[in-house]
Amino acid sequence: MMSPTRLAGMLIPAMAFLSCLRPESWEPCVQVVPNITYKCMELNLDKIPNNIPTSTKKLDLSFNPLRHLGSHSFSNFPELEVLDLSRCEIRIIEDDAYQGLNHLSILILTGNPIQRLFPGAFSGLSSLQKLVAVETNLQSLEGFPIGHLKTLKELNVAHNLIHSFKLPEYFSNMPNLEYLDLSNNKIQNIYHEDLQVLHQMPLLNLSLDLSLNPLYFIQPGAFKEIKLHELTLRSNFNSTDVMKTCIQGLAGLKIHQLVLGEFKNERNLESFDKSLLEGLCNLTIEKFRIAYFDYPSKDTIDLFNCLVNVSTISLVHLPLNRPRYLPKNLRWQRLEMVKCDIEEFPKWELDSLKEFVLTASKGVSTFTEMKLESLEFLDLSRNGMSFKGCCSHSHLGTTRLKHLDLSFNDIITMSSNFLGLEELEYLDFQHSNLKQASDFSVFLSLRNLRYLDISYTHTQVVFQGIFDGLVSLQVLKMAGNSFQNNFLPNIFKDLTNLTILDLSRCQLEQVSKVAFGSLPKLQLINMSHNNLLSLDTLPYEPLLSLQILDCSFNRIVASKEREQQRFPSNLVSLNLTQNDFACVCEHQNFLQWVKDHRQLLVEVEQMVCTKPLDMQGMPMLSFRNATCQRSKTIISVSVFTVLMVSLVAVLVYKFYFHLMLLAGCKKHSRGESTYDAFVIYSSQDEDWVRNELVKNLEEGVPPFQLCLHYRDFIPGVAIAANIIQEGFYKSRKVIVVVSQHFIQSRWCIFEYEIAQTWQFLSSRAGIIFIVLQKLEKSLLRQQVELYRLLSRNTYLEWEDSVLGRHIFWRRLRKALLDGKPWSPEGTADTENS
Amino acid sequence: MKGFTAALLVGSLLSLSRSSNKAWPPHTVCRDGNLEVLYQSCDPLQDFGFSVDQCSKHLKPNLNVRFGIILREDIKELFLDVALFNKGSPILNFSYPICEEDLPKFSFCGRRKGEQIYFAGPVNNPGFEILQGEYQVLLELYNENHFTVACANATIICS
Numbered sequence: 001m002m003s004p005t006r007l008a009g010m011l012i013p014a015m016a017f018l019s020c021l022r023p024e025s026w027e028p029c030v031q032v033v034p035n036i037t038y039k040c041m042e043l044n045l046d047k048i049p050n051n052i053p054t055s056t057k058k059l060d061l062s063f064n065p066l067r068h069l070g071s072h073s074f075s076n077f078p079e080l081e082v083l084d085l086s087r088c089e090i091r092i093i094e095d096d097a098y099q100g101l102n103h104l105s106i107l108i109l110t111g112n113p114i115q116r117l118f119p120g121a122f123s124g125l126s127s128l129q130k131l132v133a134v135e136t137n138l139q140s141l142e143g144f145p146i147g148h149l150k151t152l153k154e155l156n157v158a159h160n161l162i163h164s165f166k167l168p169e170y171f172s173n174m175p176n177l178e179y180l181d182l183s184n185n186k187i188q189n190i191y192h193e194d195l196q197v198l199h200q201m202p203l204l205n206l207s208l209d210l211s212l213n214p215l216y217f218i219q220p221g222a223f224k225e226i227k228l229h230e231l232t233l234r235s236n237f238n239s240t241d242v243m244k245t246c247i248q249g250l251a252g253l254k255i256h257q258l259v260l261g262e263f264k265n266e267r268n269l270e271s272f273d274k275s276l277l278e279g280l281c282n283l284t285i286e287k288f289r290i291a292y293f294d295y296p297s298k299d300t301i302d303l304f305n306c307l308v309n310v311s312t313i314s315l316v317h318l319p320l321n322r323p324r325y326l327p328k329n330l331r332w333q334r335l336e337m338v339k340c341d342i343e344e345f346p347k348w349e350l351d352s353l354k355e356f357v358l359t360a361s362k363g364v365s366t367f368t369e370m371k372l373e374s375l376e377f378l379d380l381s382r383n384g385m386s387f388k389g390c391c392s393h394s395h396l397g398t399t400r401l402k403h404l405d406l407s408f409n410d411i412i413t414m415s416s417n418f419l420g421l422e423e424l425e426y427l428d429f430q431h432s433n434l435k436q437a438s439d440f441s442v443f444l445s446l447r448n449l450r451y452l453d454i455s456y457t458h459t460q461v462v463f464q465g466i467f468d469g470l471v472s473l474q475v476l477k478m479a480g481n482s483f484q485n486n487f488l489p490n491i492f493k494d495l496t497n498l499t500i501l502d503l504s505r506c507q508l509e510q511v512s513k514v515a516f517g518s519l520p521k522l523q524l525i526n527m528s529h530n531n532l533l534s535l536d537t538l539p540y541e542p543l544l545s546l547q548i549l550d551c552s553f554n555r556i557v558a559s560k561e562r563e564q565q566r567f568p569s570n571l572v573s574l575n576l577t578q579n580d581f582a583c584v585c586e587h588q589n590f591l592q593w594v595k596d597h598r599q600l601l602v603e604v605e606q607m608v609c610t611k612p613l614d615m616q617g618m619p620m621l622s623f624r625n626a627t628c629q630r631s632k633t634i635i636s637v638s639v640f641t642v643l644m645v646s647l648v649a650v651l652v653y654k655f656y657f658h659l660m661l662l663a664g665c666k667k668h669s670r671g672e673s674t675y676d677a678f679v680i681y682s683s684q685d686e687d688w689v690r691n692e693l694v695k696n697l698e699e700g701v702p703p704f705q706l707c708l709h710y711r712d713f714i715p716g717v718a719i720a721a722n723i724i725q726e727g728f729y730k731s732r733k734v735i736v737v738v739s740q741h742f743i744q745s746r747w748c749i750f751e752y753e754i755a756q757t758w759q760f761l762s763s764r765a766g767i768i769f770i771v772l773q774k775l776e777k778s779l780l781r782q783q784v785e786l787y788r789l790l791s792r793n794t795y796l797e798w799e800d801s802v803l804g805r806h807i808f809w810r811r812l813r814k815a816l817l818d819g820k821p822w823s824p825e826g827t828a829d830t831e832n833s
Numbered sequence: 834m835k836g837f838t839a840a841l842l843v844g845s846l847l848s849l850s851r852s853s854n855k856a857w858p859p860h861t862v863c864r865d866g867n868l869e870v871l872y873q874s875c876d877p878l879q880d881f882g883f884s885v886d887q888c889s890k891h892l893k894p895n896l897n898v899r900f901g902i903i904l905r906e907d908i909k910e911l912f913l914d915v916a917l918f919n920k921g922s923p924i925l926n927f928s929y930p931i932c933e934e935d936l937p938k939f940s941f942c943g944r945r946k947g948e949q950i951y952f953a954g955p956v957n958n959p960g961f962e963i964l965q966g967e968y969q970v971l972l973e974l975y976n977e978n979h980f981t982v983a984c985a986n987a988t989i990i991c992s
Contacts, residue, residue, distance in 0.1 A: 041905075042878065062947060063905075086947025087903065111903070111947035135948050159948060184940075212940055235940060263940035265954040291936040316936045338936075 032058075040064065048073055055079050062086035062108075069121075071096040080104050087111035095120035108132040119145050129176075130154040137161060142168045150174060156181040158209070163187060165194045165210075172201035178229070179207045187213040190249070192222045205229050207257075212266060216242055218249025225252055232259040234291065235266035243269065243276055251282035258283070261291030261316070271295055274302035281306035291316040304330070314357075315340050326350065334377075337361065345385070348372070359383065365410075371397035379405040381428070386410040393420025407431055407453065417444050424448060430455040430477070438462050444469035455502065456480035464491050471495075477502040479526070486531065490514045498522050504550070505529040511539045524548040528575070535559040535576070535590075543568050550575040552602075557611070558587035567600075575602040581620055583609035585628035594620055657701050657813055675707035676816055677768070678731035680751040684741035685772055686710070688798075693737070696809050697816070704816055707731050723751055728758040733766035733816060738790070739773050743783055752786065768815050769795035862987070863888030868963065872987040875971075878905050881983050890991050894960035900952045902983055907945050909934055910977035918969040931974070963991045 028049070029040040035055045042063035052059065056077050066088040074080060080101050090112040098104065098121075105127050114136045122128075128149050138144060138160035146152065147170030155177065162185040171177060187210065198206075207230035215236040231253070237243035247260075258280075262268065272295035280288075288310045294317055305327055307313060314336035326348050334355040342361055345368045350356075355377035358364075367380070367387045375398040390412050393399050402425045406412060409432040417440065418424060424446050434457040436442075441463075443449065449470055459481040467476070473495050479502050483489075486509040492498065498519050508530040516522065522543050532554040540546060546568045556579040567574065574597075583591060598604045598621070609615040609623065652659060676697075681689050689708070697704040707730065713722040728734065734755045742748045755767055769790060780787045796811055798804075857880040862870035865888040874880040881902040887893060911932035917925040932942030941950045970987040 084946070086945070108945075108947070110945050111949065132945060134945055156945075159944075259936070261936070264938045265952060266940045289936065292938065314936075317938070 048076070050076060052077070057103075058082040060084040061088060063088070065089045067091060069093045069097040072099050073097050075100045078102070082106045082108075084108045085112065089113070091115045092118075093121040094118050096123050097121055099124040102126050105129040106132075109136055110134045112136050114138070117143075117145055122146050122149065125149060127151055130156075132156045133160070134181075135159040140164055140166075142166060144168075146170070147173060150176075152177055154179040154181075157185070158182065159184040161186055165190045167194060167197045169197055171197045171203070175201070175203075177203055178205045179209075181209045182213065183209045183211040183232075185213050188215060189217045189219075190215070190222050191219045195222055195226055198226050198228075202227055208232070211235060212263075214238065215246050218246045220249050220251060223250050223253035225254075227254045228256070230257040230259070231255055233261075234259065235262045235268060238268050240269055240271060240273070240276060244279065247277065247279035248282070250279065254284040255286070257287040257289065258285050259289045259291065261289075261293055264292055264294070264317075267294070269293070269295065274305070277303060277306055279306075285310050287312040287314070289314045289316070290318055293318055295319070302327075312336070314338070344368075345370075367395075369395055369397065373398055374400060376400050377403040379403070380409070381405045382408040384408070384410050387412040389413060389415040391418055391421060392416040396421070399423070402426065404428070409433075411435055412457075414439075414442050417442050418446050422446065422448065426451045428453040429457050431457070433458050438466050441465045441468040443467060447471055449473055451475045453477040454481065456505075460484065461491060464489050467491055468494050472497055474498060475500045479504040479506065479529075482507050486510065488512055488515045490517055492516065493518050495519060496521065499545075500524045502526040503530070507531055509533065511536060513538045515539045517542050519543060521545050524550075526550045527554070529553040531555055533557060537566050540567060544570065546571055548573045550602075551579070552576060553578045555580045557582045558590040559593070571600065573602055574600050577603050577606045579607070580610045581607065582611040583615040583618070583620060583623040584612055585631060588625060588628050591620060591623045592625065655701075656810075657817075660817065661702050673732045674705065674730040675712070676704040676731065677733040677735045678707040678727040678755075679735045679737065680727075680742075680748060680755060681735075681737035682739060682741035682745040682748050684745070685737050685739050688772060689737060693735075697812070700809070700813070702813075702817070704813075706735075719747070720750075720754075723754060724758075727751070728755060733768055734759070735768045735770060735812075738769055738771045738786070738795070740776070740779065742772075743779055743786070749783065756785070768812065769793065770812070771795050771797045773798070865889060867992050869990040870987060871990075872985045875973075875984040875986045876905075876981050878981075879903065879983075881985075883985070890963045892958070892961050892963060894958060895955040896958055897953070897955050900950070902950050904944060904946050904948050904950060904982065906976050906978070906980045906982055908932055908941070908976050908982060909943055911942060911982060912975055914971075914973045914975070916971040918971070919966060921969075924968075934977075963989065965991050967991075 028043045028045070029038045029052060031037075032039055035053045037058040038052050038056055039060045040049060040052075041060050045061065045064040046066060048061065048066070054076055057079050059077060059080060059082070062084045063086065066085070067090060069090055069092070071094050074083065074097075078100055081103050083098075083101070083104060083106070086108055087110065090109070091114060093114065093116070095118040097118075098107070101124055104125055107125070107128060107130070110132055111134070122131075122145055129151055130153060131146065131149070133144075134156055136157075138157055140162055141157065142164070144157070146155070147168070150173050152174050153176050156179075158181045162182060165182070165187045204227050206228050208228060209232040211232050211234035213236055215233070216238075237246060272293045285307070288307055304313070308327060308329060309331050311332065312334040313332055314334075315338070317339040318337075319341045320337070330350055331352050332350060333352055334357075335350070335353055336357040337359070338357070339360045339362075340358075341363045343363050345364050345366065346358075347368065347370065349371055351373055353372050354374050356372060356375060357377075357379040359379055360382040362384075364383055364385050367385050375396070378396065378401060387395075387406065387409065389395055390406070391404070391414075395416075396404075399420050400423055401421050402423050404421075404424060404426065405428040407428045407430040411433045412429065413435040414437045422445050425448055427446070427449055428451070430453045434454060437454065437457065437459045438461050443452070443466075446469060450472055452470065452473055452475070455477045456479065459478070461481065461483045467473070470476075471494050474497055476495065476498060477500075483506060486507050488503070488506075488508050488511045490512055492501075492515070496518060499521050501519075501522060501524065504526045505528075508527070509532065511532070516525075516539050519542075523545050524547065525540075525543075528550045529552075532551065533556065535551065535556050535558065537559070540549065547570055549567070549571060552575045556576065558581065576594075594601065594604070594607065601607070604621065605619055607620045609618050609620055615623070679689060679693065694706060694708065697706055707727050709722070709727070712726055713719070714726060717725065736742075736752055736755070759767055771790070780790070796808060796815075798808060857874040859871050859873040860883070862872060862883060862885055864870075868888055868890050870885070870888070872883060879902070882900070884899045886897040886899075909932070910930070913929045913931050915925070915927055915929070916923060932939060937943060939952070941952060944950060968989040968991070970985075970989065972983075972985045972987065974982040974984070976982055
């Protein structure tokens with residue numbers, strides 16, 4: 001049994017170890033910007049952490065159960081500018097809780113169930129510009145102790161329990177107040193006195209959001225002679241009648257922007273008709289916006305009767321069906337229709353209209369000619385419309401157009417080259433289906449165009465003059481199109497002002513060397529997602545201003561062989577990621593180039609090899625030149641070895657006999673014999689014997705000593721005795737030079753016969769036949785014995801050719817060496833004896 | 834005794850690692866004879882509640898759903914990514930903007946971090962019949978800064 005003290009002794013270190021495992025428990029906040037921004041979101045802190053630097057400017061303490069803010073809670077952070085206390089379960093904020101935060105400009109208290117706010121809760125805060133007290137159980141603005149916040153610009157008290165719209169007196173202290181969000185409260189009635197403060201201290205820049213309040217009554221004249229910047233009333237009215245009277249209650253208001261409407265999920269009205277907006281005739285409105293009144297209506301014409309003098313009108317998600325006629329003498333300058341389902345393209349004549357936006361509408365299938373003479377800005381994007389003819393003055397009815405957006409539509413047939421639209425500066429066709437765009441110089445007359453987007457327009461560039469005339473163009477986007485033969489020719493001849501060019505996803509395989517030859521100002525090219533197989537720098541060389549080149553997502557294996565990667569000197573970013581690089585020694589130079597230019601390359605660590613298999617997925621930077629050197633070494637070593645071996649073989653062959661001499665005995669010995677061989681020949685063949693045999697055998701290597709009768713026979717001794725004594729007795733071998741003369745010579749035959757006998761008696765092998773010339777068979781038959789021998793034994797045949805001679809002498813030397821006492825011991829023995 | 838101490842040590846270590854890597858419990862959206870829909874929050878920060886008023890393999894258009902969450906991020910803009918898988922292979926993938934900054938569609942758009950959202954209403958879905966099989970749906974809501982607002986791994990079992 002273990003004693004409690006021992007147990008404690010074990011547990012305490014264990015606990016200490018555990019606490020060391022989580023050092024962050026002591027310092028839990030995330031340091032976003034050192035000494036400036038700290039994020040302590042959702043860390044279960046019940047008090048303000050004290051280990052955060054005092055220089056902190058942005059502090060996020062959201063989702064911590066702080067519950068109670070005592071006075072001077074944040075005195076440690078005098079530099080604080082942004083304080084986020086969202087959902088900190090704060091119920092009580094005491095006096096001077098934020099005292100000392102003289103630089104605080106944003107205070108967020110969202111989602112705190114505040115029950116008690118001390119009167120001096122927000123004291124200090126001399127620079128506060130934005131106070132967010134959304135969902136804080138706030139009952140009224142009157143009791144909200146913020147009267148001294150003179151610098152306040154934005155007050156967000158949405159999603160509270162405020163019943164009264166009474167704008168408190170202290171607003172007169174807040175000359176900078178620009179935004180008051182009272183949406184999603186409980187305000188039902190607005191009375192004249194509620195806005196009294198705005199009469200005393202007009203807040204001309206104030207934007208007021210009253211959406212989602214269950215408005216029931218607005219006292220007529222409450223807004224009389226009040227000027228506001230913006231008023232938003234969305235999903236406020238329970239019925240059309242209420243809405244009608246409330247809007248009438250707004251009479252006298254002068255407002256820059258009025259927003260009416262509903263939210264899709266907060267629908268209250270039962271229907272929508274022209275009478276609803278009748279009250280607007282008594283307002284002065286600059287911009288009018290209406291959103292999500294999603295009710296079918298028939299009399300859209302009359303809807304705008306009270307909006308004749310508005311300069312900007314925007315309609316979002318308002319079904320207009322067949323808006324054939326609009327009231328006369330409209331002074332609208334900008335009309336915006338977003339997601340308004342209309343059945344046919346409107347044929348309005350609005351002389352004043354300068355900007356017209358009709359986007360994301362369903363139901364219009366075809367564009368019809370329009371006549372808006374003052375139009376400068378036209379956005380017809382995202383309608384899925386088809387254009388049977390495009391584009392000229394006659395189609396659009398204006399000559400002042402500067403901005404034309406026809407993107408995300410259906411088929412657009414390019415039937416004319418922008419005749420009468422020479423003012424155009426911006427043109428967007430992306431994701432529409434352009435027809436005949438590459439048949440002629442479509443953009444020839446657009447000398448002022450700065451921006452052109454024909455991305456994903458199913459255009460196949462066949463005609464090289466497609467962009468002729470675009471002398472001012474700065475941005476050209478043509479991603480997702482295609483080129484004839486997947487080859488990029490020089491189609492940019494006139495675009496001398498181009499700075500940005502997007503050619504991504506064009507299935508390009510090759511780029512002409514002169515493709516970018518006339519683009520001195522080009523700074524960015526996007527060539528990504530094409531099918532380029534190699535990195536060819538030649539086309540980019542003339543681009544002196546090029547800074548960014550993106551060749552990612554191609555199939556680049558390496559740069560072109562043996563080519564220097566010379567990019568313009570201004571290039572700062574080159575993206576080559578997601579290509580099919582081959583990390584093989586063949587492209588060693590390119591791989592080395594990649595390593596040397598890693599500063600230039602984007603995400604160079606992400607550039608991986610796809611070939612060879614064993615390098616697949618490995619970073620290109622991991623390729624080592626040493627591997628190439630190693631294989632080079634292997635190749636050179638093996639070549640050298642082969643050469644050496646063959647050289648040695650040749651040498652061994654050539655100096656075979658020298659080697660035999662060296663290996664066998666330093667000084668070869670004839671043993672007991674004086675001569676190596678006794679030569680039997682006919683005197684008729686003496687020439688051959690002297691010039692060939694003697695010369696080759698006695699002067700060659702190894703030197704043989706021959707016994708020759710003319711030289712070695714002792715004079716005064718009988719020929720027969722000489723033959724036996726000097727010839728056979730002192731020689732190891734006998735060379736028989738067989739020739740015509742040999743057979744005819746008696747002496748020769750005699751010598752030969754003795755040799756045979758001698759061979760038999762001394763049991764020495766060793767008659768070597770040399771047939772000097774072809775023998776006549778009949779002659780040979782006379783010497784029966786010789787004939788038999790020659791037909792049975794191997795003999796040497798003299799051949800008067802280089803190769804024949806060579807073989808002859810080798811064979812002869814070998815035969816002469818045979819039976820010679822080669823071993824050093826043998827030599828020693830002989831020498832001793 | 835030594836064994837006990839060791840067990841205590843190991844146990845505390847395990848509980849530490851588990852607390853740092855908790856998974857949210859799976860919830861049932863609905864369970865009917867033929868159809869069972871389950872989901873699990875895949876946002877490490879929070880779980881959320883979701884239910885549908887109808888549970889049938891003949892999916893009706895404009896389903897009424899209920900959805901509640903406490904926001905961890907502002908949602909000036911909100912996007913929904915839906916990915917549908919069957920046996921691990923993707924079938925359907927789409928992205929849909931729910932909140933746009935200018936004149937948003939829904940009343941919860943523009944709400945702030947710390948604020949509560951409760952949405953009860955129809956969603957704009959087409960009606961179709963769910964084919965027999967087991968499907969995985971990955972739903973992700975994210976804001977303009979690409980911070981996850983909510984994330985769910987749902988499983989639909991249709992028999």
